[in-house]
Amino acid sequence: MMNGDNAGNFHAGANITRAEMATVVSNFKELAVEENVSLTFKDTKGHWAQWIIEANHAAGIINGLENDRFAPNAALTRAQAVVMINRMFERGPLHGVTTSSFPDVKETHWAFKEIEEAVRAHAYYVDEDGNEQLAE
Numbered sequence: 001m002m003n004g005d006n007a008g009n010f011h012a013g014a015n016i017t018r019a020e021m022a023t024v025v026s027n028f029k030e031l032a033v034e035e036n037v038s039l040t041f042k043d044t045k046g047h048w049a050q051w052i053i054e055a056n057h058a059a060g061i062i063n064g065l066e067n068d069r070f071a072p073n074a075a076l077t078r079a080q081a082v083v084m085i086n087r088m089f090e091r092g093p094l095h096g097v098t099t100s101s102f103p104d105v106k107e108t109h110w111a112f113k114e115i116e117e118a119v120r121a122h123a124y125y126v127d128e129d130g131n132e133q134l135a136e
Contacts, residue, residue, distance in 0.1 A: 001027045019049035019072035021081065022056045025088045031055040041070035061087040079111035082118045092117025094124065096134035 001024050004010045016024075026033060033055045040057050041064050044050040053070055056062045061084060064070045076084075086092045093113030100107060101119050109115070123135040 003027075015075040016081075017073050018070060018076050018080065019047060019053060021076050021084055022053050022062060022072075023049055025061055025084055026052045026055055028088055029059065029061075031059055040064065040068070042068045044070050044072055047072045056084075059087075079109070079115065083111055083114045086114050086117055092132055094120065094122065094134055095127070095131045096136075 002010075003023075025031075031052075033051050035051045037051070037054050037058075039045055039050065040054060044053050047053070049072055053062070053072060057064070062070070094117035095113060097113065097116045097120070098107070100112065101116060105112060105115055117132070120134075124132045125135050127133050
Protein backbone atom coordinates (compact mmCIF):
# COMPACT_ATOMS: atom_id res chain seq x y z
CA MET A 1 0.00 0.00 0.00
CA MET A 2 2.87 2.36 0.71
CA ASN A 3 6.03 3.15 -1.18
CA GLY A 4 9.14 5.19 -0.61
CA ASP A 5 10.32 8.14 -2.65
CA ASN A 6 12.40 8.00 -5.82
CA ALA A 7 15.59 7.80 -3.74
CA GLY A 8 14.25 4.81 -1.80
CA ASN A 9 13.52 6.71 1.44
CA PHE A 10 10.35 6.25 3.51
CA HIS A 11 10.45 9.46 5.63
CA ALA A 12 8.92 7.78 8.70
CA GLY A 13 8.87 11.01 10.73
CA ALA A 14 7.13 13.11 8.08
CA ASN A 15 3.44 13.95 7.92
CA ILE A 16 1.50 12.25 5.15
CA THR A 17 0.27 14.53 2.40
CA ARG A 18 -3.17 14.47 0.86
CA ALA A 19 -1.66 13.11 -2.40
CA GLU A 20 0.24 10.40 -0.54
CA MET A 21 -2.93 9.27 1.27
CA ALA A 22 -4.78 9.22 -2.04
CA THR A 23 -2.03 6.91 -3.26
CA VAL A 24 -2.41 4.61 -0.25
CA VAL A 25 -6.16 4.38 -0.88
CA SER A 26 -5.63 3.82 -4.60
CA ASN A 27 -3.15 1.04 -3.93
CA PHE A 28 -5.38 -0.64 -1.32
CA LYS A 29 -8.53 -0.45 -3.48
CA GLU A 30 -6.60 -1.21 -6.66
CA LEU A 31 -8.29 1.72 -8.37
CA ALA A 32 -8.08 1.99 -12.13
CA VAL A 33 -5.79 4.98 -12.68
CA GLU A 34 -6.34 6.48 -16.10
CA GLU A 35 -4.16 9.20 -17.55
CA ASN A 36 -5.24 12.14 -19.66
CA VAL A 37 -8.71 12.36 -18.14
CA SER A 38 -10.25 15.72 -17.43
CA LEU A 39 -8.84 17.22 -14.24
CA THR A 40 -11.32 18.01 -11.48
CA PHE A 41 -9.04 20.15 -9.34
CA LYS A 42 -7.32 23.41 -10.28
CA ASP A 43 -4.13 22.64 -8.33
CA THR A 44 -3.21 19.09 -9.41
CA LYS A 45 -2.11 19.63 -13.02
CA GLY A 46 1.45 18.36 -13.36
CA HIS A 47 1.52 16.92 -9.85
CA TRP A 48 3.03 13.43 -9.65
CA ALA A 49 -0.28 12.09 -8.25
CA GLN A 50 -2.71 13.96 -10.53
CA TRP A 51 -4.13 10.78 -12.11
CA ILE A 52 -4.24 8.93 -8.78
CA ILE A 53 -6.18 11.84 -7.29
CA GLU A 54 -8.60 11.72 -10.23
CA ALA A 55 -9.08 7.96 -9.73
CA ASN A 56 -9.94 8.59 -6.07
CA HIS A 57 -12.41 11.30 -7.08
CA ALA A 58 -14.04 9.06 -9.70
CA ALA A 59 -14.40 6.31 -7.06
CA GLY A 60 -16.19 8.74 -4.71
CA ILE A 61 -13.43 8.65 -2.10
CA ILE A 62 -12.44 12.31 -2.22
CA ASN A 63 -14.30 15.51 -3.02
CA GLY A 64 -11.54 18.04 -2.62
CA LEU A 65 -11.64 21.43 -0.96
CA GLU A 66 -13.40 24.68 -1.68
CA ASN A 67 -12.68 26.54 -4.91
CA ASP A 68 -12.07 23.32 -6.86
CA ARG A 69 -8.78 22.66 -5.09
CA PHE A 70 -7.25 19.48 -3.69
CA ALA A 71 -4.05 20.82 -2.03
CA PRO A 72 -2.05 17.68 -2.87
CA ASN A 73 1.03 18.70 -0.88
CA ALA A 74 -0.84 19.76 2.26
CA ALA A 75 -0.71 17.57 5.34
CA LEU A 76 -3.82 15.47 5.86
CA THR A 77 -5.95 16.46 8.85
CA ARG A 78 -7.33 13.78 11.16
CA ALA A 79 -10.85 14.50 9.90
CA GLN A 80 -9.75 14.21 6.28
CA ALA A 81 -7.91 10.98 7.09
CA VAL A 82 -10.95 9.40 8.74
CA VAL A 83 -13.10 10.19 5.70
CA MET A 84 -10.59 8.62 3.32
CA ILE A 85 -10.10 5.58 5.56
CA ASN A 86 -13.86 5.09 5.87
CA ARG A 87 -14.17 5.24 2.07
CA MET A 88 -11.24 2.86 1.70
CA PHE A 89 -13.07 0.31 3.87
CA GLU A 90 -16.50 1.19 2.40
CA ARG A 91 -17.87 2.36 5.74
CA GLY A 92 -20.23 5.14 6.83
CA PRO A 93 -20.95 7.92 7.32
CA LEU A 94 -22.99 6.97 10.38
CA HIS A 95 -26.39 8.66 10.57
CA GLY A 96 -28.63 8.79 13.63
CA VAL A 97 -25.92 9.78 16.10
CA THR A 98 -27.08 12.65 18.29
CA THR A 99 -24.13 13.14 20.65
CA SER A 100 -20.46 13.45 19.91
CA SER A 101 -17.87 11.03 21.24
CA PHE A 102 -15.48 13.97 21.65
CA PRO A 103 -15.97 17.35 23.32
CA ASP A 104 -14.05 19.11 20.54
CA VAL A 105 -16.12 17.66 17.68
CA LYS A 106 -19.55 19.27 17.57
CA GLU A 107 -22.49 17.72 15.75
CA THR A 108 -22.17 20.53 13.20
CA HIS A 109 -18.58 19.58 12.23
CA TRP A 110 -18.39 18.71 8.53
CA ALA A 111 -16.95 15.23 9.32
CA PHE A 112 -19.04 14.49 12.44
CA LYS A 113 -20.83 11.44 10.98
CA GLU A 114 -17.58 10.13 9.51
CA ILE A 115 -15.73 10.49 12.81
CA GLU A 116 -18.55 8.75 14.69
CA GLU A 117 -18.47 5.93 12.15
CA ALA A 118 -14.78 5.41 12.83
CA VAL A 119 -14.84 5.62 16.62
CA ARG A 120 -18.10 3.97 17.70
CA ALA A 121 -18.53 0.25 18.06
CA HIS A 122 -22.02 -0.03 16.67
CA ALA A 123 -24.71 -2.01 15.00
CA TYR A 124 -26.36 -0.36 12.03
CA TYR A 125 -28.89 -0.79 9.29
CA VAL A 126 -29.08 0.75 5.84
CA ASP A 127 -32.15 2.96 5.37
CA GLU A 128 -34.25 3.35 2.23
CA ASP A 129 -31.91 6.11 1.00
CA GLY A 130 -28.84 3.88 1.31
CA ASN A 131 -27.55 5.67 4.43
CA GLU A 132 -25.99 3.76 7.30
CA GLN A 133 -28.14 4.44 10.39
CA LEU A 134 -27.21 3.75 13.99
CA ALA A 135 -29.26 0.83 15.32
CA GLU A 136 -30.36 1.60 18.85
